[in-house]
Amino acid sequence: MTMQSKTPSETQDREEGRGWTLPTSRRGFLAALAGAGAAISLGSKVAWANGEIGFWAKDLTNEQLIHLYTTIQRIRWFERTCVDKMLTEPGYRGYNHFYVGQEAVATGVSAALKNTGGVMEADLVYSTHRPSGHAIAKGVEVKKMAAEYEFRATGLNKGYAGEMHIADKSVGFMGADGMIGPGYVIATGSAFAIRARGSKQVVVNYGGDGTYATPHFHSALNNAALLNLPFIYVLENNLYHQYAHYSYSCPMKDIAIAAKTYGIPGVVVDGQDVIQVYNAAKQAVERARAGEGPTLIEAKTYRYYNHWGAPGAKPGELGAFGYDPLAITSFRPEREVRAWMARDPVDISRNTLIHWGVLDRAKADEIETAARAEMVEAFAWADKQPLGKPEDGLKHVFVEGTVLPRQFG
Numbered sequence: 001m002t003m004q005s006k007t008p009s010e011t012q013d014r015e016e017g018r019g020w021t022l023p024t025s026r027r028g029f030l031a032a033l034a035g036a037g038a039a040i041s042l043g044s045k046v047a048w049a050n051g052e053i054g055f056w057a058k059d060l061t062n063e064q065l066i067h068l069y070t071t072i073q074r075i076r077w078f079e080r081t082c083v084d085k086m087l088t089e090p091g092y093r094g095y096n097h098f099y100v101g102q103e104a105v106a107t108g109v110s111a112a113l114k115n116t117g118g119v120m121e122a123d124l125v126y127s128t129h130r131p132s133g134h135a136i137a138k139g140v141e142v143k144k145m146a147a148e149y150e151f152r153a154t155g156l157n158k159g160y161a162g163e164m165h166i167a168d169k170s171v172g173f174m175g176a177d178g179m180i181g182p183g184y185v186i187a188t189g190s191a192f193a194i195r196a197r198g199s200k201q202v203v204v205n206y207g208g209d210g211t212y213a214t215p216h217f218h219s220a221l222n223n224a225a226l227l228n229l230p231f232i233y234v235l236e237n238n239l240y241h242q243y244a245h246y247s248y249s250c251p252m253k254d255i256a257i258a259a260k261t262y263g264i265p266g267v268v269v270d271g272q273d274v275i276q277v278y279n280a281a282k283q284a285v286e287r288a289r290a291g292e293g294p295t296l297i298e299a300k301t302y303r304y305y306n307h308w309g310a311p312g313a314k315p316g317e318l319g320a321f322g323y324d325p326l327a328i329t330s331f332r333p334e335r336e337v338r339a340w341m342a343r344d345p346v347d348i349s350r351n352t353l354i355h356w357g358v359l360d361r362a363k364a365d366e367i368e369t370a371a372r373a374e375m376v377e378a379f380a381w382a383d384k385q386p387l388g389k390p391e392d393g394l395k396h397v398f399v400e401g402t403v404l405p406r407q408f409g
């Protein structure tokens with residue numbers, strides 16, 4: 001990648017010393033970035049022009065880079081532990097729409113977000129029916145998440161959500177959504193509320209390639225563009241909706257082209273490479289935070305396992321799931337599966353960080369072993385948690401208390 005040439009206005013600004021001074025060191029620049037809003041956007045443009053932030057994510061510290069790799073491993077092992085249980089434990093209750101293969105997308109996006117401060121301060125993420133990676137990357141507690149997947153009373157949502165509707169407002173994870181479509185409209189509404197409050201929060205909405213064909217996709221982007229909302233649509237193009245290739249429902253190869261229709265940036269990014277995803281997300285977040293409106297990011301990625309999995313599944317069976325991606329070739333070519341597995345997000349992030357001298361092999365192995373142990377322990381803890389009682393079924397469904405009679409409308 002070549003450095004972007006300086007635009008005349010930026011050069012002019014620099015020469016005339018308009019409104020900003022450049023700290024000499026990169027760390028100094030990062031400290032200056034601690035400010036918010038428009039200052040970040042302007043600072044970032046200057047940094048970009050100076051080669052400070054490039055495709056190598058120079059703004060991330062070694063610790064933050066290691067955190068990316070750790071997150072990818074944690075997502076991978078959450079899923080693999082879940083799969084193991086489905087295949088080997090007849091009593092396991094959870095089901096899952098697996099995220100294996102797509103880990104770098106959620107990880108890269110969340111690294112560009114504010115993930116603390118609760119619903120009024122954290123950036124908000126609206127998820128899909130394939131939520132585990134989105135949730136873990138956002139900072140959801142995995143033990144409680146594992147318990148929720150098994151409908152345990154001490155789970156993240158008291159066993160009411162299962163996989164399909166997990167939510168954790170404390171980290172800005174607003175919830176998974178089993179319906180393909182309506183969530184995006186809710187997410188844009190949420191971005192509108194944020195703008196109305198004058199908050200600097202940003203809303204990220206995830207969707208699959210299948211969402212292109214829904215009216216909600218177009219309605220969400222159209223309104224976000226018209227109202228200039230702090231909204232980012234991350235479309236994870238894993239090539240298939242259930243068992244149909246996306247070319248059956250989308251006439252373009254790059255779905256990001258749709259952004260042109262709404263006059264907003266549309267970015268295609270390699271979803272297997274966490275650094276590339278991070279860079280695209282960071283730019284979109286800065287843009288949204290500075291009041292410059294929405295972005296559509298299309299991350300090209302691939303799901304290894306089948307559409308979903310449930311307890312009692314047999315490896316490789318269509319309609320259940322396959323643990324071995326190569327066994328799931330009845331609706332996709334084996335060479336395609338092999339080609340994507342050769343670009344595994346775990347390997348890419350590991351090799352990148354080793355190549356950069358951020359990690360060595362021993363440390364990378366240690367992180368993987370720890371992630372694996374953490375997930376085995378989380379699911380073992382979840383197994384021991386109590387199940388919900390039938391008589392509690394209607395609790396937390398309605399708001400408790402009295403509503404005064406009044407006329408609406």
Ligand SMILES: Cc1ncc(C[n+]2csc(CCOP(=O)(O)OP(=O)(O)O)c2C)c(N)n1
Pocket residue numbers: 129130178179180181207208209210211238240241242307
């Ligand atoms: C409105 C609606 N129609 C149909 C379904 C059934 N359904 C569940 S997942 C899915 C495919 C989703 O594909 P995509 O958006 O590409 O996401 P992916 O599963 O590939 O991550 C469908 C059709 C649904 N959940 N909601």
